[in-house]
Amino acid sequence: MNTKAMYKLSYGLFVCTVVNGDKKNGCITNTAVQVASDPNRISLAINKANLTHDMLKETGKCNISVLSTDASFDTFKHFGFQSGRDVDKFASFTDFKLADNGIPYITKGTNAYFSLNVEKEVDLGSHTLFICEPVFMDVLADTPSCTYEYYQNNIKPKPQPVGETPKGETIWKCTICGYEYVGEDMPDDFICPICKHPKDDFEKIIR
Missing domain, CATH: 2.30.110.10 (Electron Transport, Fmn-binding Protein; Chain A)
Structure with missing residues (x-):
């Protein structure tokens, strides 16, 4: 789906x-x-x-x-x-x-x-x-x-590709507000602390 x-x-x-x-x-x-x-x-x-x-x-x-x-x-x-x-x-x-x-x-x-x-x-x-x-x-x-x-x-700034952090940790970026979660895997029940959207609205940023 x-x-x-x-x-x-x-x-x-x-x-x-x-x-x-x-x-x-x-x-x-x-x-x-x-x-x-x-x-x-x-x-x-x-x-x-x-x-x-x-x-x-x-x-x-x-x-x-x-x-x-x-x-x-x-x-x-x-x-x-x-x-x-x-x-x-x-x-x-x-x-x-x-x-x-x-x-x-x-x-x-x-x-x-x-x-x-x-x-x-x-x-x-x-x-x-x-x-x-x-x-x-x-x-x-x-x-x-x-x-x-x-x-x-037209209004929301375009996300900048950041890929991996200097420590080699994966970044997941909220496509709604831009909040970044650092970690290889996100919990299934994760909720963005800023805009309250769920894991489905996060994407892994590839450099």
Whole structure:
């Protein structure tokens, strides 16, 4: 079974932002989809390993900022390659405004945002699927939305071939975020500590 067929599915890319008390947080996701039009409903799947997941379950409210082709790799790194459990993602980040629900939405490299209220939750194992009612939405720019394919081909830096380390150890590189695992073999249940993707999304880099 060729699991790379998954890369052929079409995805948009978004920043899901949440607030719980004084804590603001957000993460990159590719799972926001309109699933019904009458009434209008949007589904959103968030990895349970993310702090954003726990905050959304607690508060039942979030914003989704739609990333555009103007988005920089720095935005992806800021919201996707570090955990809100370790850093305050909004401590020095200024490219946002507060929506009427008190939750940030991203203003740079985005073309729209949605304010969502959670109506239902479905446990999907690694993720929770949130079925949400959009209570507000607005267009921010006419720039095309950033697809996952566009991100891979035009925004994400191309990996540099590194092959073996000076010690002769094999490097496995995450094709999603670039995290490197050093070792001849990877455990089957290995999860990337940065982007939370599994072993299937790692490749051995040959010099």
